[in-house]
Amino acid sequence: MIKRILVALDLDNDTPIAIRYAISLAERFDASISGLAIVDTGHIDSTVGVGPIGTMYYAQQLHNHLTEEARTRAGELLETFEQLVSKSGVKHSELMEEGVPFERIQEDLKFHDLLIIGRETHFFYNRPSRDTNTISRLVKNSSGPVLVVTPDYLHIDHVIVTHDGSVAASRALQWLVQLQPFGNDITIDILNVCEGKNSQAEEQSRLIMHLTSDYLRHHGYERISQVSLPKGNTGEVILEYIQKSGANLITLGAHSMAAIRRITFGSTTHKLVMESPIPLLLSS
Secondary structure, eight states, X not given: OOOEEEEEOXXXXXXXXXXXXXXXXXXXXXXXXXXXXXXXXXXXXXXXXXOOGGGHHHHHHHHHHHHHHHHHHHHHHHXXXXXHHHHHTOEEEEEEEEEOHHHHHHHHHTTSSEEEEETTOOOOTTXXXXXXXXXXXXXXXXXXXXXXXXXSOOXXXXXXXXXXXXXXXXXXXXXXXXXXXTOSSSEEEEEEEOSOSSHHHHHHHHHHHHHHHHHHHHTTOOOEEEEEEOSSOHHHHHHHHHHHHOOOEEEEEOOOGGGGOTTSTTOHHHHHHHHOSSOEEEEO
């Protein structure tokens, strides 16, 4: 059951959508929402750097300016969050913290049931186009589920559960089942990309889908289908299925931090995080 939701606030266009999902879930579970804005002092420190002794005064002035500017932006984000959530009547609180974003979010997630975050988050308010790889680090080390939202708000009633037999995929499935953020009367497509064309690979694919289906049925899910897709570019194969399935959420086990960094082109998780038209429930 969901009782505490953490929303990471940023200047990106996805943040209002993340807040909207949080409000919807909070209303469903009578939960509270924590809006978190972070002053990224780590990137401020690295931006200012350390120069010759004669420039230390000016470096400190720049550091102070960037920090105060970031605090101002964080305050504006929290004010917008408070205005949006207050209209719904949902219980909420506002948090402003300073430090490295993924570390601050990670610590707060230990005491929340779910993190909701936009996929274009940066948290470097002075340079919002700068990529901080926050999502990749969060998924790698998080203690809870991460819901990555896309620019359009969707009503969730049809979920793709990807499962390759890994621990990460199993954890994402368990979080979906145990938290039941969208109830258990939803449609579920169990998706497995078969690792080969031989009978052993096909049998392994069938076994994973059977075990996943059995687990879901024990938790009250009934509208379940099993889909085995042929091996290929896994990201492309899954994206093609998303487009034709009509699903509005996908669960995914992200196996490594590098899998969703922009510099690692071609990885399945990176491709899905960046290109999926529907939200993703991620687990490390």
